[in-house]
Amino acid sequence: MSEPPSTEPPVATAQPAIEPTQALEEAPAGDAPIDVPVRDQGTRVLIVDDEATLRRTLARVLMTRGFEVLTAEDGESALALLANGKVDVMLLDVVMPLMTGMQVLQVARQRHPEVEVVMMTGHADVPTAVRVVKNGAYDFLTKPFPSAETVLMAVAKASERKRLIDRTHLLEQQLETREQFGEMVGNSPIMRQVYRLALGVAPTSSSVLILGESGTGKELVARAVHQHSPRVGRAFVAVNCSAIPVDLVESELFGHVRGAFTGALGARAGLFETADKGTLFLDEIGDLPAASQVKLLRALQSGEIKRVGSDDTRAVDVRVIAATNVDLKKRVDEGRFREDLYYRLNVIAIHLPPLRKRRDDVPLLAYHFMNKYAKRMGREIRRISPEALRILREQPWQGNVRELENAIEHAVVLARGDAILPADLPFGRGAEASSAFSDRAAPRPASPFVLPAELGDLPFAEAKKRAVLAFEKAYIETMLERTDGNISEAARQSALDRSNFRRVIKKNAKKKIGG
DSSP, rough: OOOOOOOOOOOOOOOOOOOOOOOHOOOOOOOOOOOOOOTTTTTTEEOOSHHHHHHHHHHHHHHHOOEEEEEESSSHHHHHHHHHHSSSEEESSSSOSOOOOHHHHHHHHHOTSSSEEEEEESSHHHHHHHHHHHHTTSSEESSEEEOOOHHHHHHOOOOOOOHHHHHHHHHHHHHHHGGGGGTTOOSSSSHHHHHHHHHHHHOOOOEEEEEEOOTTTTHHHHHHHHHHHHHTTTTTEEEEGGGSOGGGGGHHEEEEESSSSSTSSOOOOOHHHTTTTTTEEEGGGGGHHHHHHHHHHHHHHHHHOOOOOOEEEOOOOOOEEEEEOOOHHHHHHSSSSSSHHHHHHTTTTEEOOGGGGGGHHHHHHHHOOOOHHHHHHHHOOEEOOOOHHHHHHOHHHHHHHHHHHHHHHHHHHHHHHSSEEEEGGGSSSSSSSSOOTTTTTTOSSSSSSOOOOOGGOOHHHHHHHHHHHHHHHHHHHHHHHHTTHHHHHHHHHOOOHHHHHHHHHHHHSSSSSOO
């Protein structure tokens, strides 16, 4: 029977430190500055190598930057540690006795796919690199390591990828559970309160008044209340009161008989009759004309309606849910809305918060819309970059969830890789940037592209060639400036292979760029 797996040094019980080798102390010559976190709290790294000196040296380097460290001297011990505890990143040697690193990698990817693996090899060649990546490794390092920073960067990048994947899985789980309240998406405390209130009123027949800015999802709440009510098998009828011509409001709501007015060539049922035994959603109720308010109040009180032009009453069983984006109480005080109707509608009030007051829901909503439009357009887009998420969280969102949805649809159309990047979002750069999809945004010019005068005098093919070259140069310079000259990161954000990104640099750059 094999000995228990080694855990030297498990952070607290590390063996006496060994001075790092000279190679691990030297910085890589000529490279651009490497963005390695000073401390990384909570990431646990498993070092697997049959050389005890190298294990202890790597452990010391990682522990000084805040990583938790476990070590194993062979593949069997490593797999035992993976099975017994949380590991985020595994540094795995390719050449080891008993089990090779490739064998350990294969088993680890099957049993613990959540662990990011960085392979270490003293035999750097292209076939080996291709093989380890194809088998599921995130990256590989060549021995001897050029510097401590090289190891730290590889582990930090693997850790960042692990956190991103974990965050994505969490968002997906939250999206799967959102059906607890219809199509509403959100997990912030303020939205959970909305869910509790709406679920509480859903089984009753009480009138509901939903208050909130445009784009907050008032109709979604109304539909969810209907879906969780005993009326779920009946009709849900929605109407925007502000969209009905004033002289047709009563006909739309209550119906009319033949000859009731010019153009009434036949009898027609109104929305109340259509929604009988179901739910009638009256959006923008604050725009209902005064005369129609009187008849709506009568219908709510008596449960009866009269078609326009008829003296006969018809009994209806309708649950009314109203919504508005205006201060209805203020309109009551101004005499623009009937006070008795206001209190009749306002039995239960649900206040929907604007998106800027629940920013923690922005990533969840963004992923929801990304999945929706990627599926609709047949796009293989699986994630949103951390920088793009940061930009989304910082937007003012005057148009609320509707504006966010439009922004993500725009990004899905423009994305060229499997991720939405900052350049795909419909926002300008800088603090003055605002969404082009806001309800209050100024009209956009017909075309954002202005053709340089000198290109207008050239044949199409030559003009296009020069325009493409100018675009590539400007794009590359922008991405390198954004990433402080880090070519690998710039290539990742551009959704290009590093080799292709370098090829574009060589074609366009007039001076050498480090990295």
